[in-house]
Amino acid sequence: MTLLYVLLGTVFGFVLSRSGAADYDFIQGMFLFTEFQLYGIIGAAVAVTAPGIWWIKRRGRTLGGQPIAIELKALHRGNVLGGALFGVGWSLAGMCPGPILVNIGEGKLYAVAALAGALVGAGALGSLYEKIQPLFGLPPLNVGTGEG
């Protein structure tokens, strides 16, 4: 199974690399409204994924017969502030989390600094979580925040 996930990740990474989703200029073009490419990619991905999820949920089982269990994400004030902070970071770096790794794989040296920053940022949130939990109405830790 591990090999299957490596393979799926590799195809995912290749598509991100070759589509513009991991390209600084295409990300800026999306946010400047001068480039349609990323809107097309995300729109098409959602449009194809939605009926697929509906069908898999209706079937209720994986290919191997295991029950389908989708962990839902929590609604809280962190969605807004966290999302906005992430958006600023996405604009600055021209990469969201997946493309950070893709860019490192491509040989873009500055992407290593983006990964270091992202790990420090995630580590900081994890370390502060219980302090800021009431402030943002974040879910209790045993429940988790979903597999985002």
Add this chain to the structure above:
Amino acid sequence: MVNGEWRTRLILHDLVPLHWALAGAGIAGITLALLFVGSRRLGVSTGLEDICSLVLPVRYFRRAAVLSGRGWRLPLLGGLLLGGFLSAILGGGWEPTWALGVFDQAIGLGPAGKLAWMFIGGLLIGFGTRLAGGCTSGHGIFGLANFELPSLVTTVSFMAGGILTTQLIYRVLFPLTGAP
């Protein structure tokens, strides 16, 4: 930007990008394969937590969602690196580069400046995605496709943050008009 027209080629070897519909369908295929084969919810930013959980002994990184997901998400993250590597090799060869497209034209910082810029961007990405509970993949693609309200709220928020920031950088602070 060339004569008022945005470049339609990738920074990587000046390649012509895949058609957006093909790329979107490919990403959907990966998302659905993860769900159909392993009942896995696509999400890359949780993978950042998986890496943190290997070194940081805080309670947050001992959540079930992290501990039970590391076994498949870390291989997926490794695949993303490999996918970028193969893309470069097959597209004209792998070589380390500092090239950064319009950033080089309009802002023009050297390697040290780029590292600092990217580190700050990364900090916001890591902190923001985990505060919001997900990123473009977990909220923007899976969450929207599964009609989840928190994902709609988060997606609107990160698109707004990105649009405001890029508009400020490339239309006000370092305008792109007249670039070569």
